[in-house]
Ligand SMILES: Nc1ncnc2c1ncn2[C@@H]1O[C@H](COP(=O)(O)OP(=O)(O)O)[C@@H](O)[C@H]1O
């Protein structure tokens with residue numbers, strides 16, 4: 381039964397780069413849109429807030445799959461221009477997760493104590509300088525755990541790209557299914573493991589960032605339960621922090 | 626940039642016709658309310674350049690509100706505030722006085738600095754950056770000049786060793802001295818102190834107060850200070866204002882106010898504060 385394992389592995393791995401591109405591309409767009417739309421949600425201008433709100437609610441409130449069909453299949457008919465399926469997929473992943481990320485950024489900015497803003501006003505920073513120099517550097521750390529979740533969700537959503545013929549991992553598995561129908565268990569187990577491995581990589585990177593951010597703010601390293609913490613047990617520069625108890 | 630020169634003289638000849646040259650801070654009929662809670666009722670008072678004025682009064686009487694109005698962290702509901710003859714809360718549009726916009730606030734705020742009860746140091750910066758960031762970004766000082774000045778200020782507040790420390794590595798008293806240095810780095814004409822030792826452990830209070838005494842006696846900065854440290858207030862103040870229910874009920878020299886207050890309310894308050902200490 382495991383005779384074909386090597387072959388399955390080989391075929392599925394061919395899809396891995398597409399899954400990785402889609403994930404990284406989607407994350408990049410997500411970050412950009414989250415920051416823009418998140419700050420727009422806090423804008424002094426009602427119009428700006430309104431536009432951002434429409435974007436956020438629009439993309440959160442409709443199906444990701446239908447959004448994908450729209451951009452990959454319907455839009456080309458309407459405007460006569462066909463996006464490469466992978467790019468269409470990345471765009472949808474970014475637009476969709478950026479809508480969730482906007483709320484993350486908004487919440488993180490609002491979590492910075494008002495006293496920090498007032499300290500910046502007392503030094504006569506302009507509103508833009510307050511945001512750039514004081515608020516965002518402190519809000520950053522708050523965005524990391526929710527963004528970790530969001531990026532993992534984005535990774536898993538890349539499987540949808542199979543439906544617009546992007547040859548990513550799930551699509552590759554689909555190609556195998558009609559031929560090796562009896563062994564779908566093994567085939568899907570392989571891709572489950574690969575998705576899991578990728579999500580562990582995402583979490584690992586995000587935890588590293590969180591640690592670095594905590595250190596920069598003079599906080600103790602963030603404690604995570606050992607099971608889900610890929611850095612658990614690793615020595616950290618705790619003593620160098622010397623934070624006041 | 627010439628705009629950082631804090632020694633700018635008021636216009637020549639201004640004092641001959643206008644006594645505003647001798648007024649650094651001027652409150653005229655200032656009203657401030659939060660919802661139905663009227664905190665300041667038509668408050669009038671003024672502070673001369675270089676004067677050290679201490680505000681005392683019971684908790685909740687509006688002392689912090691006065692400082693926050695001056696720092697433009699709050700807006701008046703009525704009346705006007707002037708700093709060195711310039712409207713703070715308002716500005717001229719043509720010859721009409723209208724509420725100040727952000728651009729105007731930025732211009733007048735330049736003259737004023739504030740030290741907060743909770744320090745409000747920026748945790749995303751080390752001690753030196755806390756002090757140099759505003760001079761570099763706001764005043765446009767070259768980094769090396771800003772750092773040199775910051776180090777001088779840190780020496781003055783006794784923290785010359787802590788340049789690269791992180792604020793969280795410092796005691797409360799040290800953090801507050803950094804906050805004082807940070808405010809001074811902007812070369813304010815007016816420095817607002819809001820209970821700057823209230824959040825400190827008792828043994829750290831004296832260090833901060835000594836630094837402030839030193840600054841008060843060696844600079845011509847105008848101070849408006851809220852404190853419950855009556856010994857300190859008596860030592861450094863030129864004038865003490867007793868504040869209650871949105872009004873100044875007594876305005877006297879520290880010697881007079883602390884030894885023979887005129888108002889019963891002042892007497893009660895001083896007793897309460899001194900008993901507590
Ligand atoms: N942001 C605010 N919103 C509502 N009420 C406020 C606010 N700030 C101050 N107050 C109220 O104004 C009054 C005066 O407060 P404050 O100026 O802090 O007094 P003090 O510094 O003399 O203790 C208090 O009754 C307080 O509850």
Ligand SMILES: [Mg+2]
Pocket residue numbers: 685688689690820
């Ligand atoms: Mg107060």
